[in-house]
Amino acid sequence: MPAAGEPVADRFELHERVGSGGFATVWRAHDAERDEDVALKLADTSTHDLSEVRARFEREVRTLGRFEGAIAPASVVRYLAGDADAATPYIALEFLPDAPLDERIQGGALGSSVRRRVVLDLAATMDFLHRNGVVYLDLRPENVVVRDSGRPVLLDFNTAETTDRPVEIRFEADQFKPLELLPGVDSARVDGLDDAEPGPRSDVYAWGKLAFYLFTGAKVLPEDVPESGLDPRSFGGTCSRALAEVIERATTPDPTDRYADGTAAAAAVAHAVGRQRALLTQPATGVGCPVIDGETMGRLAVGEPEPWVVLPDEGRHVSPTHARFEYTAQGWAVEDTSLNGTYVGTSEGWTHLLSEQGRAQRGDDGDEAPPPPTVLVPEHAVLAPVHPEYGIELRLSALDDAEPTGGDDVNDAARE
Numbered sequence: 001m002p003a004a005g006e007p008v009a010d011r012f013e014l015h016e017r018v019g020s021g022g023f024a025t026v027w028r029a030h031d032a033e034r035d036e037d038v039a040l041k042l043a044d045t046s047t048h049d050l051s052e053v054r055a056r057f058e059r060e061v062r063t064l065g066r067f068e069g070a071i072a073p074a075s076v077v078r079y080l081a082g083d084a085d086a087a088t089p090y091i092a093l094e095f096l097p098d099a100p101l102d103e104r105i106q107g108g109a110l111g112s113s114v115r116r117r118v119v120l121d122l123a124a125t126m127d128f129l130h131r132n133g134v135v136y137l138d139l140r141p142e143n144v145v146v147r148d149s150g151r152p153v154l155l156d157f158n159t160a161e162t163t164d165r166p167v168e169i170r171f172e173a174d175q176f177k178p179l180e181l182l183p184g185v186d187s188a189r190v191d192g193l194d195d196a197e198p199g200p201r202s203d204v205y206a207w208g209k210l211a212f213y214l215f216t217g218a219k220v221l222p223e224d225v226p227e228s229g230l231d232p233r234s235f236g237g238t239c240s241r242a243l244a245e246v247i248e249r250a251t252t253p254d255p256t257d258r259y260a261d262g263t264a265a266a267a268a269v270a271h272a273v274g275r276q277r278a279l280l281t282q283p284a285t286g287v288g289c290p291v292i293d294g295e296t297m298g299r300l301a302v303g304e305p306e307p308w309v310v311l312p313d314e315g316r317h318v319s320p321t322h323a324r325f326e327y328t329a330q331g332w333a334v335e336d337t338s339l340n341g342t343y344v345g346t347s348e349g350w351t352h353l354l355s356e357q358g359r360a361q362r363g364d365d366g367d368e369a370p371p372p373p374t375v376l377v378p379e380h381a382v383l384a385p386v387h388p389e390y391g392i393e394l395r396l397s398a399l400d401d402a403e404p405t406g407g408d409d410v411n412d413a414a415r416e
Contacts, residue, residue, distance in 0.1 A: 002042065008090055009083065012040050023048055023056045023158060028095060031080065038080055039096065043089040056158040057084035060091055063134045063160040070285040071297075071394070074147075074306045075125040077155050094300065096153060102141035105214075112238065114150040115214040119243075120292075121152050123269040126207050126262025127290050130200045133163045137198070139206035140176040141213075151306060167198040175219045178205035180255055182222065196254075200261035207265065208250025208258075215239050215247075225253050242272035266290065267399070276327035277399045280309055280383075284393065291325050291396075296337070297385070298322035317386045323353075325396070328376070332398060334383065335374040344375055345382035351375050 004014050012029040018039070019026040029040040041060075043053045064079035072078070078094035101118070104110050110118075122139070129136055138159045144152045161167055170183040180198045212230045213219065215237035220230060229248040232239055239247075246268045252258050259265040270277050270292070280297070281288040289309050291297075298307035304320035311318050319338035326333045336342040336353035339361050344351045354362075354371040377383070383394040 002088065008040065008042070008088070009081075009086065011081075012038070012090075012092065014040070020044065023053050029092075031092060034080065037095045039093045041091040041093065054084050054089055057082070057089040057091060059160065060084075060158045063157050063162060064091075064093075066132065066134070066162075067287065069312045070287040071280065071282045071289050071309055071311055072287070073121075073125055073128050073289055073308055074300065074310050075121050075152055075154060076128065077153055077157075078300065078310065093155075096145050096147075096155070098145040098147055098153075100142055101144040101146055101152065104146055105141060105217075110146070110214075114146065116239070117150045118144070118146065118152045119211040119214055120269060120273065122154075122207055122210065123262070123266045124290050124292065125152075125154060126200075126203050127266035128262075128288075129160075130163070130203070130262040131288050131290070134160055135163055135167065135199050136160050136203050136206075137167065137169065137181065138171070139203060139210060140174060141210070147306060149305060163199065167202075173222060175213070175221055176206045176209045177222060178202050178255065179222050179253055196256060201255040201258045203262055204250050204258045204260075204265045205252075205255070207262070208247045211247045212237070212251060222253070225251055227253060229253075229257075240272065243269065246272050278325065278327075278332055279397050279399055280325075281395045281397070282393070283395065290399070293325065293327040296321045296324045297394075298338070311385060311392055313392070315390070317390065318392070322385050323383075326374075330376055332377045332396060333374055334377050334396070336371075337373075338385070340386045341371065342386075343382075343384040343388050344377060345384060345388065346378055350384075350388060 002008060002014055004016060006014055011033050012031055015028045015030060017025055018028050023044060024041045025044050027040045029038055031038045043057055045053055061082040061084050065082060068079050080092040082091035083089065143156045144154060146152050159169055171177050171181050173182050180196050181202050212232050215232040216235040218235045229251040231244050231248045233244050250258055250265055259268060276293045278291045279288050280291050291309060295308035297309035297311055298321045299313040299318045300306055300310055301320040307321055317340050322338040323342045324335045324337055326335060336355045338355055339358045341352055341354040341358055352371045353373055353375055355373050359370050377396050380395050380397055383396060385392050
């Protein structure tokens, strides 16, 4: 096993060991190629066979690696590099010093607004993963960290799988696992269990159980969940009736009674909290990321607010908060909040948007009208941060699954 100060893959210098468990040790390391600190997972073969460890690393590289160079929500740990076939298999991820969600909960450090945000963000995260062919399978507090802003981030994809493969892994029981992911379950007790393959519906259940736990603090094992699912309000949870009904359906023991996948569950959540959604797609990679009214896109930068949609940006010309999406009575609009501008392209040409800060930095004082900061985005218009030739091309299309429905959460959602 390498030691502090040693190089890995002629690229990473190990600084300090920050964690270990099961199949890997995790180091804070410096990435010479990117000139930034990363979390470097190194295979640990002291307690497991090398072939088994490689299989775990290969699975994580296969699932997370499909988002390399692609847009992704800030709630999915950023994948930077990996090699499951190296002498010591490794995976490099963004370095997240934040405390795991379970520690934050036990320490009483999560207020009700942060818990609610975690619930909503993780619903959108399951939507993103399932839209892009990944099923997570192990959603629980130990695999989530919460940034200072309140944003959750999913870690540890070593049990995740692509949706084009059968799910063969089984887990030890915990309160977040559905019955179909547990070995030796008597399927006669639950309708639909015989015909249900583990997959996206399993993630829906885990999301619902985590949401239930965040709202109530109550722990209910899978075999004790009633046939109708879990209603947080019956356990003292403080959420709206509409959102409670989504959680109740998500947690039904019969997989066929749940939402079919994270996309359907996230649409139901959007209805429950009265939020509009759109889909931001990247034609070059085929990756699509759901966007909620009021969210932003940009790049991750230390000490800066993180955007919801993280853009690939090797040149670092994208601002941390580059643009903001807003739903209006006339449709979707994009507001530039950057220093370098955003372009919106249609068949009629390009419209250049630039924030007040960006205009001040350029020092434009001529007679020409300055670029507007905001414009309505026609369906499937092209968005190009920085410049049309910079290499990031995106398309925004409305999702008609989130019509405002009123309810207790609407005003809260508007304030967030």
